[in-house]
Amino acid sequence: MSRRAPSVPPLLPGFEYVSLLGSGGFADVFLYRQRRREVAVKVLLADVRADGAARRQFEAEADLMAHLSAHPRIVTVYQAEVAPDGRPFLVMEYCPPPSLDARYKTDPFAVDEALRTGIELAGAVETMHRAGIWHRDIKPANILMTQYGGPALTDFGISVLSAEADVAQGLSVPWAPPEVVSGQVASGLSGDVYSLAATVYSLLAGRTPFEIRGGENGKRALAERIRSTPLPPLDRADVPPALEQVLATAMAKAPAARYPSALSFARALQQVQSQLRMSVTQVEVRDDSVAPDRDEIEDDGATRIRSVVTVSPNVVPAPRQPGWGTADPALTATSVPPAGSAPAAPPDVRGQLSTPVVREFRGPGIASPAVEATIHRAPAEDPVAPDIVHAAGRTPVVAVLAAVVVVLVAVGAFLALRSPPDDARGSDSSSSAPAPVDAVGSPVPAPTAVVGTLQGAQAQFTWGNPDPEDGDTYLYRIPVPGTEASYTTTSATAVTVPAATGGTTCLEVLLRRANGTSSPEPATGCVGP
Template structure:
């Protein structure tokens, strides 16, 4: 939890009962809620009222959409939904991972080598899946790897915005786990950057400290950035860590991106090879690839690599992944440690691009299984269509005496938030944020003056200028009015002077 501020009040959410605070960050709080239907505990991340602006809302929505694309991966936190609370704050409802995250654990206990290897392979599969979807995480670190009730690691926090709403659309980074290219001007980011951060994360779990932290020495941000740029990794000093594993981690954290593993999958396979050399069970590497034909499976590696689509690939093979950078992928995700470059920049164009993964022909037995599966899909799909058509029909009473419930009343739109006043001479300009803008929105304001009748009017924009109150404090009440006539609760804003 951030020590710099008190947590915000949990919002009242329809269908959820508040339980407790889980944690706080620079721009959001995470609360535990009990969902009423279906009955389950969920983690809900809510933006802070004072931090909300149009850009932050858009980035928050982007995070929800990104996580929704990847949510089926077993090592990525599941997202249940996103909406705007009645008080105007956007929120994400996510899987509740009840166990301490890895950032908490590495400070309390020493991780065993087999566990670190298994964690690394599983998260490498999650990162590879994100890269194949054209998504860079940019903030892989121990605190962003949660642990489910079934002891499964789950990667979270994809692309959290750290802009404060100024003209500089910069984002923060977590310095101890960031690659050297993140500190360049302008900063660069590529799949190799995530490989670096994952390698640094695994090193941290083994060492109980970050890779470039010098025990007993100076470890300021400037010191860390200098050592990261030179590749000065402090020794692990653990006799139970094989030299091969130290070499794999050093390669992942090479200062030169071109000398790192070319993909998260290649890094995961290197970790699998260490498992095999230590006579440990080889952890499956799960990767989602929608371009792979369903039913095409190659079992040469005994299922050590599972590409959901579905195909299994030999973990000792050497092909590189496809990666198409999305616009605005430059820079790292936040840790509010230092500021970094604008997200409008593209990822490093020099990142290696490889040919598509070859698909092995399916066996006759698997073809039969695929046919049976397809038949089941048709049957189930037919049932779904029948249900959809049935529910689409107008509902009628079974008998004349049966009462049909009336449709629910339209829900109120979210109230304006962050109503702030600025005094300029004899005038005050009030501004606010529309958390869920729609076409045709207007704002009704009521300005209460101590020396006259209240001023009531409607404006189309998110600001209004009124005369400064002679009493010393100027206050306004703002209400959002939709084009269909629905209105929100009002929000009060005051300024002295």
């Protein structure tokens, strides 16, 4: 079947057409120049705009991308409107070619670059999942490179909110998990983890995971291998076994045997970086689904979890106090975080020329947007700051110093009265002591190769220690959905547990150091009949 001719680029006020970037099933993407920047404009085809399902899918993509585009590893959407000829269009960040799809086939990634790319994208995927969104089509072709050289996830055309997972979906077989190619379930959280790992595998291998060079690689042949064939080794001398094991775990046939989240997958990749003495890539996660005081919201040097910026139609966000908790790309790089906030991440200048704003499409039954052009926002200012500076200028220096001295004397006296003698302090120093924290940010590695074998009514599991130290022990448990099972301690690298009757038995294992620190995420292995 011949490829269709691209559509005619629409005349858009304030935009200058440059060239065609690409064509898809129901839209074309064009390069336009808008003022001093280049943008990618995705335009719905004229012959499908009357198709209600296609139009809803196009609008849903706009909504989802706008909701997530504050993340530095997700392509930014600037605006969504309807062209004078009636075709809806999206204005997005322009990411110059090539995509990862065009590169990995001829230039496989080095190990350090593949690890960095996988971790950065895992942060974007984790952010999506925490917002209740599943991508369902993660693959190299849907990962572009920004003008600053970082990967950015795009093409949310078949993404869905988790509550809508039963809708029809497209399928990219080479990176799809077994349960999807078998038609058992629609792709969801576990499927995204699988597809992300399959993408990292492709970047390293220079081919799709189950592709056989010179062999039959049609959809049916690939689907059969995905369902039944073990993941082929990468056959690269520079790829460590630990990385092969991480990819094999993330691409396990059984969803329950995979990493439970994209963040868990990212942390496993970080452990490989640590073992290879590489700089550990930070995971950028934005979360609007949890309270700020949850234990997992932390800045451990390797993971940063922030709130998601939701871009609402027809609304210009009011200026906010800049700081660690804000993830707005339109804030200036000179913003000062509030006192007591954690260190700010390097500023992301993508999209600063225009606040990402998505407006509803015009048409029958759809409200007309209240604003007709890209909305620009002036840098937020602190209205209190001028008064504070002015008052400080009038405060005598001597008075300030005197106040400081008084405070220091008071604090010293208070501590002297409260502090018990040295012998009293030493008598109960071990009570309620917090677990040691690795200040460098390199987590204790998880056990590797958790493998189970059935022995009648019992299941025996074995595992490895990637970095053994004196005093290491292990915590293990059988995960039970909906409950928080307690861990059992052992010093061995093998245990026997009761096997599930007629089902799959899984085991989660943590490595615990002699100082009390443990793996941030368990390693999981499963065995079934």
